[in-house]
Amino acid sequence: MLQALLLAAGGTGFTFFMTALGAAAVFFLGNKNNPAVHRLMLGFAAGVMIAASMWSLLIPAIEQAQEMGIPGWLPAAGGSVIGIVFLIAMDALLPHLTPELLREGEGSTSRRRTALLALAITLHNIPEGMAVGISFSLAAQNDASALPAAMALAFGIGVQNFPEGAAISLPLHQEGMSRGRAFLVGALSGLAEPVFALLTVLVAGTVEPLMPWLLSFAAGAMLYVVVEELIPEANLQHDHRTRSGTLGVMAGFLIMMILDVALG
DSSP: OHHHHHHHHHHHHHHHHHHHHHHTTHHHHOOTTOHHHHHHHHHHHHHHHHHIIIIIIIHHHHHHHHHTTSOTHHHHHHHHHHHHHHHHHHHHHHHHHOTTSSSSSTTOHHHHHHHHHHHHHHHHHHHHHHHHHHHHHHHHHTOGGGHHHHHHHHHHHHHHHHHHHHHHHHHHHHTTOOHHHHHHHHHHGGGHHHHHHHHHHHTHHHHGGGHHHHHHHHHHHHHHHIIIIIHHHHTTTOOSSOOHHHHHHHHHHHHHHHHHHHHO
């Protein structure tokens, strides 16, 4: 057990570091006075989340469910619906739950949007951390030959977390948050991975059957934010002369897809 905990802590420590490294992009790329950059960054976040919801969450959920003898569509659809309903509830409650989180202004639309963005990516990090925890638990307790695969999984998730950290911190700064606070929020979104990896090691036998549902839950939450908030805002006042929001979606989607496929 101790060995599994140490391995999981090391693996997800790397993934957390990569999230923080991506969030640090706000110190070099943030420009809150440029509307085109603002739309570009929101679009980039949307593209990252679309690709992550498909390749990092839904496809693994379907595959894991089928391995358990469950129809792949059942947890994929059911978990996604639960995630969407959860985010709808959070959308209504966040103006009251985060009164000083981003900037002043009771019920601010931008505050709700960016808070939902951070929440959705944090939710996405929870099942990833659990997947790393399960992998290292199996390697430590049952099959040492599985250790290289667990390390590769942690490495792949860590590299993928780099654009996710940027996808939180950059839009937050575009909304008016200081670079330091935007970095802190982006970095802390990755803290869910080591926390839930360690918890998963402790209860590995009971959590694994729920993984397809948890993965799909995160996917539904992410897709809700993309459709409800990010893409509409990225194309706000779209006059067909500037397509920064659309190009941001394409760039984020392609980068995350390449990372997921190449490192998955």
